[in-house]
Amino acid sequence: MKKEALKVAVIGGGSSYTPELVEGIIRRYHELPVRDLYLVDIKAGREKLEIVGALAKRMVEKSGLPINVHLTLDRRRAIEGADFVTTQLRVGLLEARARDERIPLKYNCIGQETTGAGGFAKALRTVPVILDIAKDIQELAPDAWMMNFTNPAGINTEAVLNHSKVKSIGLCNLPIGTQMQVANLTGVSAAEIDMEWVGINHLNWATKILVDGVDILPEILQKAADAKGMTMKNIPDFGWDADFLQSLGALPCSYLRYYYMTDDMLAEEIQASKTDGVRAEVVKRVEKELFDLYRDPNLTVKPKQLEQRGGAYYSEAAMNLISSIYNNKRDTQIVNVANNGILPFLPDTASIEVKCVIDSQGAHPVQIDTPIDARIRGLIQIVKAYEELTVDAAVHGDYNAALQALTIHPLVTSAKVAKSLLADILKENEAYLPQFK
Amino acid sequence: MKKEALKVAVIGGGSSYTPELVEGIIRRYHELPVRDLYLVDIKAGREKLEIVGALAKRMVEKSGLPINVHLTLDRRRAIEGADFVTTQLRVGLLEARARDERIPLKYNCIGQETTGAGGFAKALRTVPVILDIAKDIQELAPDAWMMNFTNPAGINTEAVLNHSKVKSIGLCNLPIGTQMQVANLTGVSAAEIDMEWVGINHLNWATKILVDGVDILPEILQKAADAKGMTMKNIPDFGWDADFLQSLGALPCSYLRYYYMTDDMLAEEIQASKTDGVRAEVVKRVEKELFDLYRDPNLTVKPKQLEQRGGAYYSEAAMNLISSIYNNKRDTQIVNVANNGILPFLPDTASIEVKCVIDSQGAHPVQIDTPIDARIRGLIQIVKAYEELTVDAAVHGDYNAALQALTIHPLVTSAKVAKSLLADILKENEAYLPQFK
């Protein structure tokens, strides 16, 4: 890419994460000349957009860089002619997320933002909006790259890959977060760690952990047993059983606790829902505090408290990706792309999350070295089958696909429960699910 | 096959099912000239072998056919030079099965003979014995066909296919039983029904139900909703929800209740375990009654009560298969064979249960017409991954594979529960699991 003045549009620009992204843009200005940064949000998010937008402007001003920050509710104007469009939106706001997290608990099922029935509800609301944005991009900025950071990122990416022609990549901070966890465990810096990462978004295993080309996975599996801190901010910090890790032979990502420790995680969620509230309710309080800070007209940097929010390294991951595309870096990063045979036990059309070479033509997945064992393969396959059905359900408003998606999800306990869950989800999200009418 | 005097060896010949098999042999004598029928059992089964063997001899005598029934505890003598070796054995007898069914209930998991942790325990005990028999066959009757009727039939078949060179086929009465259920539902005779049958042993879906070449599946899905009698004798007769069946778009086999109705099935099992006892305990009583009948020196036919036992049509399926091989019939039957691409989403080495052309060279699977939807694919994949690990665990005494097999099984609720289950299973079956020492 030879362009010397980039336009970046951030859909959901009023998010509390935006200061981190702005910080990332400023820090990389020497290699990534962002001239116009559009923060766009919906009407209901106008206040937050204005607060965070003002902070963004102060941050840029302090940097002295020729970046123009634009705040707008007009998504099409933001997208028009953009070079990169990132999505970090939340359909239905934290209120909807709280419902996603509470409904499953009624049926003794995991209630989580992206995993299980909660993630399913979020997908039904989000996929149509994401595809709508993709349509705008195709019309208004056909050469732009669409970066999906919006959860459930794997499902959203798969929807865009198969129902749109825009160039798109899905991104999550879990790989970089896991690298940080491993770094903490070993004392090696995160930048020195190169993982072989197998799976789909939020359902991953590190099958090699390389430091200077040497695989330290066996050592990590020992150190990780019962260790604290091997998790993301939003996921309870239960330690992994030593025998279990040995028998697995790979390092599970934080979200795999929902599958491997379903009983403990469920108990914790039920308990928390009665005390602190579900995660959305906690986040709501954190966000309130963050926006109170953001309002401070003297604040010109990203406040430290943002790191408590759970999205750590998100900006790092985002800006790394954009810069490698812009600069044709041909380095490797872990992102979400179309499978096309890299995981031969999944459909070619599945979105997967693996190490890719990033260049100006996009993300090119690298062959997995380690033969993928049945212990990992089986879980990936059933959750991907659920995701495939969920995309169908979300795109076409297909009740049958929706019921079967929930039914086969490993965290939903029976077809009867699936039916009840679906009834609740459709009812409580009615305003956001026009496709089911 | 040009032979005019066949030798058939039945391993586990003392089984209460044997009279049905003998009846089948007698009825097909005109096309299948069995000259020597060896009923072989282990020392602990001597008494039952003698009772059922005496009945078999009376049945043959009454038929007037030149069939010699041999009773023996010498398995190698029975196998030597045989044309067909069938296995219908039960390592650890009904006592072991009762434990298989009770242990999981302690952890609120399904306790079932072939499905879930119960089937897993049975597999650990059985696979080594089956492979031992295969070794004898290879040495003493290398041209013989080995017919695995022993449960878990899918796992046992997969073990033989991948760890032995004998010619072998796995068989189950579930396909023919399902055909009978459909026949009852419609009034068409079972013989007129031709199903497209997708999946692996005890985890199957009928994706077409053809009568005279016309697919009546849609009609069956409507009729089957909430219907009684759509199950095998050993599986509680809960009706399928109408919406669920519609959303599935295929007829699930009886065993799928354990996956789709886990909560109701578990409640029923717990309840039954407190009243009638687990299924093994019920069967024990039925068997006692059967053997009391078999003892009657005037009995010269298979008693009607055997049909209550749960193995209905088993002899039908068995003799159909053997006769088609012997007579090079080139007809189609549903049996368990190596996948090799028929279900492209499973490993080539997996055992699958599908329609095959049967000729003297064995069973040749036929391509599946219906594109297999994610709703079916996902479940098959994870259970097959469990089976693959179970074969590894059973063959090599591999604790890690065993722990992961249980962990990923959809009917085991967490890795912690898996670990406890495995500890119980290894301890309670210690006498039968030399490979784990």
Next chain:
Amino acid sequence: MKKEALKVAVIGGGSSYTPELVEGIIRRYHELPVRDLYLVDIKAGREKLEIVGALAKRMVEKSGLPINVHLTLDRRRAIEGADFVTTQLRVGLLEARARDERIPLKYNCIGQETTGAGGFAKALRTVPVILDIAKDIQELAPDAWMMNFTNPAGINTEAVLNHSKVKSIGLCNLPIGTQMQVANLTGVSAAEIDMEWVGINHLNWATKILVDGVDILPEILQKAADAKGMTMKNIPDFGWDADFLQSLGALPCSYLRYYYMTDDMLAEEIQASKTDGVRAEVVKRVEKELFDLYRDPNLTVKPKQLEQRGGAYYSEAAMNLISSIYNNKRDTQIVNVANNGILPFLPDTASIEVKCVIDSQGAHPVQIDTPIDARIRGLIQIVKAYEELTVDAAVHGDYNAALQALTIHPLVTSAKVAKSLLADILKENEAYLPQFK
């Protein structure tokens, strides 16, 4: 199928083969109640249609069966409401075939009706007509089965499978012909022979030859060496080299002489073209004689001389297939169908020629037992790649695909020759290739 009065439409009904087809219909009337037989042809074929149609009527009259023979130039009327539509047409008549056979000889390339550059030219002319017929069927007889006997049958079938939604099967008399050759070699009757047949139309190998379930391939490979009569009428009877057959380990079909004996076959073709003329010219004389016979108002049976024509067993194969569909026979026959993984080294969309179970739902390929060796695989792959490009070229009038199709064909000696061949073919067939305008 429950219908009791069938309508069969024969496109290209004026063909000299028609009496054989009529004979087959009469002989099978007891199981296949054809009430209306439409023989349809184009204007240029009117005279032949009338001659052969009159013979057909006399044959039916003699049989006393209630079959109505209709002669028509109105293809749509013939297709409307038909149960089976067969195609046996020849775009451009024997004149075009003669050109197909002569043009390649100019460049020292094999000139053959279906194989190489000749078959390519025929495909360009024929595919659009076949797809046009398929379009009529979809509109006028959407439940009808389309049986492609028209050459190049593999390419035509692939075109219909991928560019139409009609139910269709491709058929060739080569499998049954090869069975006859083997029968002659061994003394066993053809009906007792069951071959494993691997490949694509006119590029096949028998990888097993079963008699009563026993594989006699090794014996056949020895007997076939240097034997006479191991070929179809239209292919010179060069014997196979003994060492070559042994190293191949499979029985090659007659057409494989063009690939394995290219030099001898080419020499023979060049020689013949100077004396007897190319095959089309020989056939023209044979046809003239046949039609002279057909004209005889006293002739009421298929004349013996038809067997010299080269299409032996064609009616046998055709009527077997139709009858098995109509009667839901579930027997096995070798026909051309979509691959979908049966030959895993070819695209799913490729047409392949293999053993299938035939029932009222169509043809269902059976898994190949024998691992397919590189010696067979490689040739199938490159010729199928040529066919894929040829379908593209024929459907879209794509010059680039056409040039590359010829270039990679093993019987075309260079890209330069391919370019010259293509120029000649496009020019000499201009009247029949509107898609290239």
Next chain:
Amino acid sequence: MKKEALKVAVIGGGSSYTPELVEGIIRRYHELPVRDLYLVDIKAGREKLEIVGALAKRMVEKSGLPINVHLTLDRRRAIEGADFVTTQLRVGLLEARARDERIPLKYNCIGQETTGAGGFAKALRTVPVILDIAKDIQELAPDAWMMNFTNPAGINTEAVLNHSKVKSIGLCNLPIGTQMQVANLTGVSAAEIDMEWVGINHLNWATKILVDGVDILPEILQKAADAKGMTMKNIPDFGWDADFLQSLGALPCSYLRYYYMTDDMLAEEIQASKTDGVRAEVVKRVEKELFDLYRDPNLTVKPKQLEQRGGAYYSEAAMNLISSIYNNKRDTQIVNVANNGILPFLPDTASIEVKCVIDSQGAHPVQIDTPIDARIRGLIQIVKAYEELTVDAAVHGDYNAALQALTIHPLVTSAKVAKSLLADILKENEAYLPQFK
């Protein structure tokens, strides 16, 4: 790799290429600390080894670097404890190559060092030696990387991948050479060019040619038409036809002239064989001149004349690869590795030549973006089938595999010719083919 003093063994160290390699080692010393360089050769090569070894020593001495150059005939001593073992050997010397090139001409077939019957003969001689070296490495330097530069590199690499456990990569200068050709054509520097390279060794197509992330392939295809210089030194410089390049849609590698321009290439070879001699004979004269230069005790640099020899950029490619492994660079290079699904239409065990990420764990192929068209796929498949059979023939001395390998090769005109060729090859190479006894 943390080692600070590397041992490199060069098998075939007496080669005329060695000075280039030594130059590369010297130039990269700052990042690749080679302490011990073993040049090893066979007895027959002692004189050349001494000449080139003396030059190597003078070059090192001049550099002032602490590199020890060792000359030896003891291969095992050279391999013992090595970090990298490279092979650049020629079994039977140039005399054997001359025979490889002349024998096919007798039968009007292409006679070439690596392609067709000539390459086949070379493979039969070379594979056993390469596997023998691999055995030594496994025993004496099990952690070493084996770099196969020896031709036919694709076949040798496939043999090592499937018949040995050493870590190995195959390398060719064709990708880098093609980059240079493209660079000359466009004026862009070679280092800026990033190709998508599809195929197997010496049978490749560039399907994208990226400069700063932009695909300039369309422009290159126009410029390459009829251009001079689009070839390697050892391949006649026939220009590509413009229409042909357009219809192909990819840039063919130099060696593809043998397949696409068979007639012209054969005519040129026959002509040359009568005047200058076959390529081996030309090379022999060039080598003589080179060694005369090498003998000069005042020569302390690689002489310019070496570039005429045909192996340009070979050292560049070799040292890039070794350095990226040693330094865990994670950059991308085009090398020969196991397929494992990257080209889904080839066996997993095939060696392929594609872009890989290179790190201390080896070469990890990157997914191909461009859907691979039938026009490319077909040729790759049949030549790979030939290579698979050739490996079998070479490893097991299997006459049948050998005969079929030659028979299906697109550049061998018939099975009869294949049989004659094989007889000649086996006879003329008798001394080097113990496996065929």
